[in-house]
Amino acid sequence: MAYAEQYIDKLRKSGLRPTKQRIKICKVLFNTDKTFHFTIKELVKIIENQANIKVSLATVYNTVHAFIKKGYLKEIPLNASQSYYDTNVTHHHHFFDEEENRLIDIHQDDVDEVNIKKTIPGKKIKSVEVIAKIVSDNQSQK
Amino acid sequence: MAYAEQYIDKLRKSGLRPTKQRIKICKVLFNTDKTFHFTIKELVKIIENQANIKVSLATVYNTVHAFIKKGYLKEIPLNASQSYYDTNVTHHHHFFDEEENRLIDIHQDDVDEVNIKKTIPGKKIKSVEVIAKIVSDNQSQK
DNA sequence: TAATACATTATATTTATTCTAAACTGTTGA
DNA sequence: TCAACAGTTTAGAATAAATATAATGTATTA
Structure with missing residues (x-):
């Protein structure tokens, strides 16, 4: 309680x-x-x-x-049939494993600050997210 | 023809x-x-x-x-009710204006190369996408 | 504690996407 | 060239996530 x-x-x-x-x-x-x-x-x-x-x-x-x-x-942000939510609201990013439909956190420190040079008049950036799609590495393509 | x-x-x-x-x-x-x-x-x-x-x-x-x-x-990659597709298959990123439901390209040169230090065993990165959500800048919050 | 405003729920609705099966068309090889 | 086959198109049905509805229930307040 x-x-x-x-x-x-x-x-x-x-x-x-x-x-x-x-x-x-x-x-x-x-x-x-x-x-x-x-x-x-x-x-x-x-x-x-x-x-x-x-x-x-x-x-x-x-x-x-x-x-x-x-x-x-x-x-x-993920184009999937269902919405995915995260209880981690700190600034961080994600791997998405399309083969296993699995999301994996990437800590903010593991990605250099994403610096966007372009701006849109009258708008400010609210959030920046990086999605890295991963697939099996079969060593086939060197 | x-x-x-x-x-x-x-x-x-x-x-x-x-x-x-x-x-x-x-x-x-x-x-x-x-x-x-x-x-x-x-x-x-x-x-x-x-x-x-x-x-x-x-x-x-x-x-x-x-x-x-x-x-x-x-x-x-966008959690929206419909899927969004892009005829631009070169490496680039997007602003998403949630207020106007509008996507805007960010040229690759306008974002520093996203370098991810974390790796997942047996997996390789297939693609990296940056989504920056933008909102009206009302100058209210400095 | 009574009145009110907000919540919960089952159910219906909406909407994107996928499936189905019958009719159709491009392709291949004789 | 043309028959046979494999792949394609289509309308409509099916699926599934998300939202809306409206009747019933509950927290809040004065």
């Missing part, structure tokens, strides 16, 4: 009332130091496995989107 | 028979020096406006995917 206040705080700051369902979602997303990637489907599955309360898809979508808006979650 | 052979060549190299419909798709995609971004919906609309032949959605999807596989088109 000690953690519940953190969650309530996060929810209120996101403009959401702390309800049983939302606190459960928070527990799954934020009760560990480890960050992770997930799809909505996976998140629902984790909740189902852990909880004795039911959470509908709509609530999960709404809550995840509110957290993204507030910056507690990030959406990972 | 001088161009048709180019298109037939592209199609054959993609493992596709040159049919009326596919040649039409090639004309829309490759008959200009200018590169552009498109969604399937937009591509269908352009074809409709130009052609007196009909091309079904399924054919457009199949052909676009064959071209991507062959490297004549690129998919732009």
Whole structure:
């Protein structure tokens, strides 16, 4: 219960009332130091496995989107059939393994600062993400 | 008709028979020096406006995917409800304007080479893409 | 604690994409 | 050249993620 206040705080700051369902979602997303990637489907599955309360898809979508808006979650830019989300909101990048449909973090320190010389009038950069697609290295092409 | 052979060549190299419909798709995609971004919906609309032949959605999807596989088109990694494709297959990057749902090319020279120090055993990097999200700069936050 | 505003849910809807199967067409080889 | 075959096109159905709806439930407030 000690953690519940953190969650309530996060929810209120996101403009959401702390309800049983939302606190459960928070527990799954934020009760560990480890960050992770997930799809909505996976998140629902984790909740189902852990909880004795039911959470509908709509609530999960709404809550995840509110957290993204507030910056507690990030959406990972990836052209996939489902959206991928990340509990790691620090500045970092990703490998995407298309063969195994797997996302792997790349720490900010492992990529030199991405410096973009081009600017768009009236616009500022909000975020910069690097996606490196990886495939099996069969040594065939040297 | 001088161009048709180019298109037939592209199609054959993609493992596709040159049919009326596919040649039409090639004309829309490759008959200009200018590169552009498109969604399937937009591509269908352009074809409709130009052609007196009909091309079904399924054919457009199949052909676009064959071209991507062959490297004549690129998919732009973007978590959007529709997939975005690019006729510019050279190495370059993108701004994505979330407010206007607009993609803008960033020439390779405008971004320093992205050097990733991390490696994944048994895997090699196939491609590296930078997505910079931009928003209105209201000068409000200095 | 009553009134209100916000939440939750099951279900329906929307929309991009993929699948299907029947009709059609390019290709090949005799 | 033409028959046979393999690949293609198409309309429409199927799938699946995401969003909308509207009735019921719950947190908040005064």
